[in-house]
Amino acid sequence: MSYIVYTSQIFSVQVLERDVTARQVAVGSVMYFTYAQLFLILLAKSFYAYAGSRLRRKVIKWDKTERFKGGSS
Numbered sequence: 001m002s003y004i005v006y007t008s009q010i011f012s013v014q015v016l017e018r019d020v021t022a023r024q025v026a027v028g029s030v031m032y033f034t035y036a037q038l039f040l041i042l043l044a045k046s047f048y049a050y051a052g053s054r055l056r057r058k059v060i061k062w063d064k065t066e067r068f069k070g071g072s073s
Contacts, residue, residue, distance in 0.1 A: 011028065
């Protein structure tokens with residue numbers, strides 16, 4: 001199902017941009033099996049970290065970028 005959604009989005013953009021070539025279709029298909037599949041690794045790692053912290057009853061903390069007020073020079 002995810003392959004169908006992903007490729008339909010890629011091909012829809014190609015149609016809207018009027019850039020449908022055999023090369024673009026091939027690149028869009030290959031992208032799914034390379035770049036998009038890397039997100040499955042990130043999903044597995046985050047699930048493992050979340051499950052581990054829940055089992056150890058640790059508080060999950062969101063890492064945020066520190067904000068500061070820029071003073072006038």
